[in-house]
Amino acid sequence: MKRSEFARASTPESLVEHVGRNAPVLGHPYGGTMESIREATYRGHDIVIRTSYHIEVDGAPLEGHLGVANDGQVHYHAIPNLRFVSTVDLVKQLIEAFPEDFQPRSGGHAHREEP
Amino acid sequence: MAAVRRNILNDATARQKYIQGVKLLKQEFPGPTTSDLGLDGPASPVSTYDLFVVWHHVAMNTFTPPTQRDRNAAHSGPVFLPWHRFMLILLELHLQRVLDDEDFGLPYWDWAADGDLSPDQQVASPVWAEDCMGGQGNPVTTGPFAFDKVDASSWRVLLYGDTRTGQLLRSDRGLQRAFGQTRSPDGSLIAPTLPRRAQVATALDLETYDAPPWNEQSPGFRNQVEGWVPANTAPGLHNCVHVWVGEDMLRSSSPNDPVFYLNHCNEDRIWAAWLQDNSPTYVPDQTEPDVLRGHRIDDAMHALLSDPLTPRQMLDVEDFYTYDNLLVS
Numbered sequence A: 001m002k003r004s005e006f007a008r009a010s011t012p013e014s015l016v017e018h019v020g021r022n023a024p025v026l027g028h029p030y031g032g033t034m035e036s037i038r039e040a041t042y043r044g045h046d047i048v049i050r051t052s053y054h055i056e057v058d059g060a061p062l063e064g065h066l067g068v069a070n071d072g073q074v075h076y077h078a079i080p081n082l083r084f085v086s087t088v089d090l091v092k093q094l095i096e097a098f099p100e101d102f103q104p105r106s107g108g109h110a111h112r113e114e115p
Numbered sequence B: 001m002a003a004v005r006r007n008i009l010n011d012a013t014a015r016q017k018y019i020q021g022v023k024l025l026k027q028e029f030p031g032p033t034t035s036d037l038g039l040d041g042p043a044s045p046v047s048t049y050d051l052f053v054v055w056h057h058v059a060m061n062t063f064t065p066p067t068q069r070d071r072n073a074a075h076s077g078p079v080f081l082p083w084h085r086f087m088l089i090l091l092e093l094h095l096q097r098v099l100d101d102e103d104f105g106l107p108y109w110d111w112a113a114d115g116d117l118s119p120d121q122q123v124a125s126p127v128w129a130e131d132c133m134g135g136q137g138n139p140v141t142t143g144p145f146a147f148d149k150v151d152a153s154s155w156r157v158l159l160y161g162d163t164r165t166g167q168l169l170r171s172d173r174g175l176q177r178a179f180g181q182t183r184s185p186d187g188s189l190i191a192p193t194l195p196r197r198a199q200v201a202t203a204l205d206l207e208t209y210d211a212p213p214w215n216e217q218s219p220g221f222r223n224q225v226e227g228w229v230p231a232n233t234a235p236g237l238h239n240c241v242h243v244w245v246g247e248d249m250l251r252s253s254s255p256n257d258p259v260f261y262l263n264h265c266n267e268d269r270i271w272a273a274w275l276q277d278n279s280p281t282y283v284p285d286q287t288e289p290d291v292l293r294g295h296r297i298d299d300a301m302h303a304l305l306s307d308p309l310t311p312r313q314m315l316d317v318e319d320f321y322t323y324d325n326l327l328v329s
Helices: A010-025 A089-099 B012-026 B048-060 B082-098 B111-115 B119-123 B197-204 B221-226 B237-244 B259-278
Strands: A037-043 A045-054 A066-068 A075-078 B002-005 B159-163 B168-173 B322-325
Touching: A010 B048, A045 B159, A075 A089, A075 B048, A075 B322, A089 B221, B012 B259, B048 B159, B082 B259, B111 B197, B111 B259, B119 B159, B197 B221, B197 B237, B197 B259, B221 B237, B221 B259, B237 B259
Parallel strands: B002 B322
Antiparallel strands: A037 A045, A066 A075, B159 B168
């Protein structure tokens, strides 16, 4: 690929144009379904496994994307570089790594600042 | 003339310009606001630098295909290396613009060189010196990205991937790092050391770029570099570096830490070395089913800040940049 074919992409005007064009897709909630679908084909048979999760911590739902791989390990996209043999271990790891994310939030508004 | 990407520890000019450039992008507000990006609360301008943070988070939460929760538009599939090359090229072009230097090349951090040192030496590596990336802490208090509560121009994390909601939330805090200190609930360290050169050599020996099932369980070079294999072991290469740096580098908003780009530039260099030995090879091609859309060689990759590019366009980028050294192991 030639640099000249892509050079305009580095202008502030291009940034504004493309964010404006693509931003509507960002308006959707990033969280949502906790259903994970695994699919495989074996000896001509199509296998579909749907796994649903509803996870709560201190009574509040965990809302990020959780997935199950075909080897049964679970991963969570908010902590993308790790995967776990159990969902309980995964949630423990979230609390271990990010205790501040699990502090009570006043008024339901999650705005975190330095004390 | 193509830019030359150099080892950040060997080139003071590249080091100084990278720091200057990312700070300029952090202070540049081209127009988009948090409201434009669908975030709750009053509209606040989003800097050019933080738009890249948003892009990474959104790509990570765009599943390919949307019926599963494994492979996404930037990770856990074949597109991992070309998508990050796309991201780095675009950031590099913006850095060249604000630095007014078309020859500026992103520097890389040869983390495997540090990985061959003792754990104490890894933490004391010159990459964490005051004149380079600064040190660790909550918040980081040394180096160019140190937090100063009363200095509005000090480096701040303004948008972060919240683990509870999985969404981007606002903050106004300093950068956080904890080298080698990410622990499991049982207290054991998950990534106490950086990857070693021997692990990079193992990846380079693989002749297959990627293979079915095209995800975290695939054999091949891509998955070895991304760090999902061997299964049931500690995180490898790319994943290991994220976990070793820790804290903000663990989140979907990991580009908040400028070290993110040094890490991925080194992985891109490893890919460049592999391509040199394996010809411009990429799989899957367009004969593979539509379920792999976003990962096939001529598919449009996830884009937010520009028109999309394809993995094929990322196989020959010598008009953009070269590396000073492809001896990676």
